[in-house]
Amino acid sequence: MKARRTKMVPLLGTFALLALADCSRKTRWFDTQVEISRMDVVQRDAKGKALTKDVEFSYKDCPGVQVEVVRGGAEFAECMDRYKIGEKVAVKIEYHWDAAGYWDWDIHAMGVCKRPPEYGDEASFDTVQECEDVVSNGAKVGFHCNRLPQKHLLQKCPWFGR
Amino acid sequence: MAFRRGYRRNMTDLLSSERKRRRIPSIVLFAFVACIGLFAFIARKVGAQETAPREKNDRTSLRLAAHVIASAAPVPVTADGGEAPPAATYEEPVDYAKTGPEGGVPVHNEGPFKSPFAHPKFGGPALIKVGILLTNVRNYDVQKGTFEADFFLSFTSDKAMPPMDPIFTNGKVDLKEVMADKPTFKMYRFLGTFSSPLDLHDYPFDTQELSIEIEDDDNGTDQIRLVADQGHTNLDVGFGVSGWSVASLDARVLDHYFPDRFEYDDMYYSRYIFKLGLARFGTSAVFTVFVPAIVIVLISLTGLWYPREELEVRSNATTPMLAAAVLFHFALIQSLPATAYLTRADKLMMAVYAILGLHMLLTWLWFVFDEKHTLRIMSLGKWIGVPLTFAVLGTGMFL
Numbered sequence: 001m002k003a004r005r006t007k008m009v010p011l012l013g014t015f016a017l018l019a020l021a022d023c024s025r026k027t028r029w030f031d032t033q034v035e036i037s038r039m040d041v042v043q044r045d046a047k048g049k050a051l052t053k054d055v056e057f058s059y060k061d062c063p064g065v066q067v068e069v070v071r072g073g074a075e076f077a078e079c080m081d082r083y084k085i086g087e088k089v090a091v092k093i094e095y096h097w098d099a100a101g102y103w104d105w106d107i108h109a110m111g112v113c114k115r116p117p118e119y120g121d122e123a124s125f126d127t128v129q130e131c132e133d134v135v136s137n138g139a140k141v142g143f144h145c146n147r148l149p150q151k152h153l154l155q156k157c158p159w160f161g162r
Numbered sequence: 163m164a165f166r167r168g169y170r171r172n173m174t175d176l177l178s179s180e181r182k183r184r185r186i187p188s189i190v191l192f193a194f195v196a197c198i199g200l201f202a203f204i205a206r207k208v209g210a211q212e213t214a215p216r217e218k219n220d221r222t223s224l225r226l227a228a229h230v231i232a233s234a235a236p237v238p239v240t241a242d243g244g245e246a247p248p249a250a251t252y253e254e255p256v257d258y259a260k261t262g263p264e265g266g267v268p269v270h271n272e273g274p275f276k277s278p279f280a281h282p283k284f285g286g287p288a289l290i291k292v293g294i295l296l297t298n299v300r301n302y303d304v305q306k307g308t309f310e311a312d313f314f315l316s317f318t319s320d321k322a323m324p325p326m327d328p329i330f331t332n333g334k335v336d337l338k339e340v341m342a343d344k345p346t347f348k349m350y351r352f353l354g355t356f357s358s359p360l361d362l363h364d365y366p367f368d369t370q371e372l373s374i375e376i377e378d379d380d381n382g383t384d385q386i387r388l389v390a391d392q393g394h395t396n397l398d399v400g401f402g403v404s405g406w407s408v409a410s411l412d413a414r415v416l417d418h419y420f421p422d423r424f425e426y427d428d429m430y431y432s433r434y435i436f437k438l439g440l441a442r443f444g445t446s447a448v449f450t451v452f453v454p455a456i457v458i459v460l461i462s463l464t465g466l467w468y469p470r471e472e473l474e475v476r477s478n479a480t481t482p483m484l485a486a487a488v489l490f491h492f493a494l495i496q497s498l499p500a501t502a503y504l505t506r507a508d509k510l511m512m513a514v515y516a517i518l519g520l521h522m523l524l525t526w527l528w529f530v531f532d533e534k535h536t537l538r539i540m541s542l543g544k545w546i547g548v549p550l551t552f553a554v555l556g557t558g559m560f561l
Binding site for chain 2: 101122123125127129131134136141142143144145146147148162
């Protein structure tokens with residue numbers, strides 16, 4: 001009886017580890033504010049109605065420079081007309097495990113406008129970086145931008161973690 | 163008679179055909195002249211079309227095009243940054259450098275540089291903001307440190323630039339397309355092969371820097387000063403390099419000084435260096451290097467539990483693992499260039515060799531000491547050999 005119990009311990013341990021690994025990949029939701037910097041209609045129908053729209057914004061509350069462009073459909077394009085460039089809007093972020101083997105995030109809503117993310121959307125993109133000047137002998141000679149999110153960025157804006 | 167008539171007809175035909183033959187050259191001549199005329203007309207048209215793009219790419223033509231470039235004062239630029247009115251013909255600095263009475267290198271006696279390539283009449287350097295958009299990186303070869311890059315390069319200046327001819331000091335260009343060539347704005351598209359030095363200290367968790375170094379062919383810092391433009395240094399949408407993740411972007415400008423190539427070679431040249439930092443995927447590194455090494459160690463470790471009666475099994479758990487470790491290490495080395503230092507993978511493999519050596523030693527001790535110490539050596543293997551194994555492995559992994 002004791003021997004059987006001893007054999008069960010590693011098995012249960014393995015299951016517990018697997019369960020823990022599965023739990024750690026749980027989707028999380030975040031709310032934050034972004035500042036709109038650009039809005040462009042990409043495609044219009046024959047009547048001139050916007051079919052797709054690009055919205056570029058930056059995460060002003062996060063350290064560094066994070067610029068993201070999302071493309072949305074006709075409904076999103078029409079809804080986003082109520083916002084202006086420079087305006088701050090709330091966004092709803094889904095932070096999830098991607099099948100490609102890393103964490104990713106998707107914008108589901110901007111302000112009151114819903115934006116269902118599209119699988120394999122190649123038009124939307126983001127630039128997450130923290131830049132600093134490169135100084136040599138006291139003179140600025142260039143810049144260095146780190147694209148791997150640092151601890152202080154992830155503490156404030158955890159969805160940037162890959 | 164019939165024969166005569168036939169003969170006469172034949173003769174008449176012959177004569178007429180001879181007349182025809184005589185006429186043919188005149189027709190051919192006429193056609194020939196007409197063709198030449200037509201050809202000359204077409205050639206003139208085509209030639210006019212062909213010279214335009216050639217002028218765009220031809221440095222000599224650019225220089226002779228005589229647009230902008232001042233002789234003494236800075237060239238005025240319109241308020242909206244548009245094309246400045248031409249002030250003077252661009253003069254090659256070496257053409258007005260003065261040769262001394264004893265001959266030798268012609269020099270400029272006015273201005274801060276004596277070099278024949280200095281341009282004291284240019285009127286101060288143009289500050290050129292360099293922007294780059296990297297669209298693609300292909301065929302990154304870690305063994306050679308070479309890669310193919312496809313990118314846009316832009317020069318935006320506060321005043322008219324001299325004729326520019328960007329060259330790449332760490333590679334060669336396979337395709338150059340001039341997209342804009344205005345006095346204060348120039349844009350190119352390049353596709354080329356470049357090489358960068360490798361830093362494999364952290365292999366397989368290494369980060370490599372892929373650099374593109376740009377320098378103008380002969381304009382020194384008295385004519386142009388390059389400035390890295392952070393706002394216009396980007397990667398294209400969907401940019402990626404398989405097996406690697408983008409770790410950093412870096413751009414800087416170095417004032418490059420050539421060791422003397424001739425007398426009075428005192429000119430500095432602005433060199434723009436763009437670096438793309440790539441980090442190897444960690445998961446891939448763990449599975450390709452660390453997991454096999456750990457498996458080798460663990461299999462060898464199981465041998466420590468076999469008693470002296472199972473000596474053959476115990477030896478077979480360790481010795482073949484040494485062969486496996488050597489082969490695995492050899493395969494790892496094959497994928498990398500020779501280095502003057504140990505990579506992290508090398509250190510790990512050194513630890514693996516040390517562990518396998520320890521395990522073999524713990525078995526051989528039975529042959530060295532008397533049989534009465536068998537049990538003691540066995541427990542020594544378990545209580546000292548096992549912790550030591552993990553300690554050495556940990557040191558190899560994290561050192």
